[in-house]
Amino acid sequence: MATSSLISSGASLFFNKISQKDAGVSPAQVITTSIQQKKILSVMAPQTSERKPSTTGSVKTGMTMTEKIFARASEKSKVSPGENVWVNVDVLMTHDVCGPGAIGVFKKEFGDNAKVWDSEKVVLIPDHYIFTSDERANRNVDILRDFANEQNIKYFYDITDRGNFKANPDYKGVCHIALAQEGHCRPGEVLVGTDSHTCTAGAFGQFATGIGNTDAGFALGTGKLLLKVPPTLRFVLDGEMPDYLLAKDLILQIIGEISVSGATYKAMEFVGSTVESLSMEERMTLCNMVVEAGGKNGIIQADATTFKYLEDKTSVPFEPVYSDTQARYVAEYRIDVTKLEPLVAKPHSPDNRGLARECKDVKLDRVYIGSCTGGKTEDFLAAAKVLLASDDKVKVPTFIVPATQKVWMDLYTVPVPGSGGKTCSQIFERAGCEPPNSPSCGACVGGPLDIYARMNEPQVCLSTTNRNFPGRMGNKEGQIYLASPYTAAASALTGLVTDPREFMH
Numbered sequence: 001m002a003t004s005s006l007i008s009s010g011a012s013l014f015f016n017k018i019s020q021k022d023a024g025v026s027p028a029q030v031i032t033t034s035i036q037q038k039k040i041l042s043v044m045a046p047q048t049s050e051r052k053p054s055t056t057g058s059v060k061t062g063m064t065m066t067e068k069i070f071a072r073a074s075e076k077s078k079v080s081p082g083e084n085v086w087v088n089v090d091v092l093m094t095h096d097v098c099g100p101g102a103i104g105v106f107k108k109e110f111g112d113n114a115k116v117w118d119s120e121k122v123v124l125i126p127d128h129y130i131f132t133s134d135e136r137a138n139r140n141v142d143i144l145r146d147f148a149n150e151q152n153i154k155y156f157y158d159i160t161d162r163g164n165f166k167a168n169p170d171y172k173g174v175c176h177i178a179l180a181q182e183g184h185c186r187p188g189e190v191l192v193g194t195d196s197h198t199c200t201a202g203a204f205g206q207f208a209t210g211i212g213n214t215d216a217g218f219a220l221g222t223g224k225l226l227l228k229v230p231p232t233l234r235f236v237l238d239g240e241m242p243d244y245l246l247a248k249d250l251i252l253q254i255i256g257e258i259s260v261s262g263a264t265y266k267a268m269e270f271v272g273s274t275v276e277s278l279s280m281e282e283r284m285t286l287c288n289m290v291v292e293a294g295g296k297n298g299i300i301q302a303d304a305t306t307f308k309y310l311e312d313k314t315s316v317p318f319e320p321v322y323s324d325t326q327a328r329y330v331a332e333y334r335i336d337v338t339k340l341e342p343l344v345a346k347p348h349s350p351d352n353r354g355l356a357r358e359c360k361d362v363k364l365d366r367v368y369i370g371s372c373t374g375g376k377t378e379d380f381l382a383a384a385k386v387l388l389a390s391d392d393k394v395k396v397p398t399f400i401v402p403a404t405q406k407v408w409m410d411l412y413t414v415p416v417p418g419s420g421g422k423t424c425s426q427i428f429e430r431a432g433c434e435p436p437n438s439p440s441c442g443a444c445v446g447g448p449l450d451i452y453a454r455m456n457e458p459q460v461c462l463s464t465t466n467r468n469f470p471g472r473m474g475n476k477e478g479q480i481y482l483a484s485p486y487t488a489a490a491s492a493l494t495g496l497v498t499d500p501r502e503f504m505h
């Protein structure tokens, strides 16, 4: 059994790990520690089990949701972790950064006149480096457009007027949120995309994962991919969500616990009463960051919340799958969310977990609220809630970048609960935030020099995004603290990393 060590900087660890959760085996509690403890913890890495099918017939094993999706997509009655299977792809997404490369592979391998396997299953979403004068970046969008026309691609969310994104009815914005809003995230299906955060769509009970350009080029031609069935880790999150926490805190807790390699090539299945109570957008935040722990996919079973969200989004029939009670997991983690506190991931790794309140001496130069992780409508409503609780103005430049056109509209139209009908945009303006800017991934991932809110100086930024690697938002010497929109808004008001409870009474 492998063992890995993990440094906990005093973050609350109400986090019990139970290994080898198999049917009939009583789980043993491996770790329990409390919030007061500050020490280096040794955390057992997930145990890998020999997952051979039963030969005696006396032990029944079931399948996890991820395994069931693999089985259906590979037209098999049963699959097991570690097995390589040819999977039929339901949706293939690519964007302006990787699309040209994937198209290049497709043309090279299948021929200049080849046709994609299904022009209704390919989704092209320009979203990364859109609002820039960088010629190469703009050429990438042109390549997507030419390909969409040539292949008669049904779902191409084009942008032609970069000066005024609102003048582009087809332009959506950040792909992972656009995919959900446009009805491409459907339970039981396989969604692959040339972006590591494609795992966001696991929130819908879909198998969703990021792939490279070579795989995407192959899938464009065949609609198939050879994939290894991942073993599943099970995360049981129970308890009523404290009103100062958001899903971002939950996933930072988990990544801090298992480390950035703790789920390498594993499915991360989220269950429990807390998960059931989360909205779709919050479930998307949870699944969005599984890749920061190395996860192959994140997954949450579809329920009434999912079906309600999908009601007006798709007419495509879908078939949800559910994990069997006798499904086998390589490890199970239990989290009592009522014991958690607002968290940050300190520079320069998403697993460098710290309590927000323990970082209160960290001076900030800026705050960024945006991206697939933290730029959804509910993320802005959460930030607005904290800003509303104070008459103060923000102390540092606070950038507002909605993930999509739809989120942009919501900022100007959806009333913030408890505000007497004010919208997020009104609250942000009163608090002195920068005016909301065009939806894109640009600043989250650095991008060309003229990208809005790119970190061009060696500054300290608190951000609702998903990665804080050196250079991530532009400057190599910059420091990024990842946090929830509550913590972002509280920190904007003080200019220091701030626990949102200071403003939430």
Ligand SMILES: CC(C)[C@H](C(=O)O)[C@@H](O)C(=O)O
Pocket (backbone or CB within 6 Å): 097, 098, 128, 194, 195, 196, 197, 210, 441, 445
């Ligand atoms: C540009 C793209 C390939 C990249 C990814 O795969 O995730 C980006 O979206 C990111 O968030 O780092």
